[in-house]
Amino acid sequence: MITGVLIDWGGVLTTSLSVSIGKWIAADRIDDAHYRAVMRELIDQAYGGDQESVVHALERGELDGAAFERDLAARLRTVDGVSPEAEGLLERMFAGFERVDAMYDMLHDVKRNGIKTCLLSNSWSNVYPRDGWDEIFDAIVISGEVGMRKPEPRIFEHALGRVGLPGEACVFIDDIEANIVAARGLGMAGIHHRDADSTITELESLLQLPLRRA
Template structure:
């Protein structure tokens, strides 16, 4: 029987990262093709193995957001052929995130049914909207605050310890497949998030509960 839910924030409790990035690319007049090439290399490296890069350091809090912004801005180019403004780059990238109310409602129902919940998020030096989190989460694990990151096994062990449950009693919800695979390797059930409705449907089946949805 599953008695715990570990859940990501960006792209799961919010609208998709790709939507937010698309808004930022348009607003800052970024060369989108070049951006995708740069980020594919950085992110594929960060989540596919093969050594450390700036994403690892940022997500663990080993470098601050300003340092990463300077590094990323130097790699990017606008449609005018110059680097974008580095200061505030990450804030602008994530400004398009919007909360998905159906997912928040689901978490409230999960907790009302006695299931423990833990936010498990890789941070990019970003601010989180923490109002109301006391009613949503039994524990909060943010990578930059604990010096660990997904998909490292140790951050999953840390999150499980925060809610006092073994992996076999938990399910993990994330929009990045590499993180889901890492959780499953530890005996944690995984839901690869695509949209609220399909995730809630799958979670209802795993928890054997009826949960609110939009």
């Protein structure tokens, strides 16, 4: 029986990262193909390799946002062949995130049915819009605040401890497959988020609860 829901923020409770990044690429005139090559290498290191990277350090809060912005700006280039402005780079990258109301409504209904909820998010030194979070979350675990990151098992164990539940009693929702695999390794059910409709459908099936609003 599932009595706990752990859920990611960016790309799950918000519109997709790719949409936000696309807006930033256009606004800052970033060389799109070069950006994708740079980020593919960084993300592969962060989620598929054994070696530490700047992303590991950023997400654990070991590297501050300004230092990461300088590092990333030096790797990127604009369509004019120069590095983009480093200051405020992360804020501009994520400025296109928009709240997905259907997901927030779903969490309200989940919590109203007595199921524990926990936000479990890897941060990139970003500011989270926390208005109303007390109403939908029993616990909030953000990587840069706790010095751990997904897919490290210890951050999942920390989150489970915050809601006082074993892995077998929880479902974890995320848009990154490596994080889902890690959660399943601790006994949790996993939902790989692609869009609100499919995620809510899967969660309704797991919880045996109606979670849609007219």
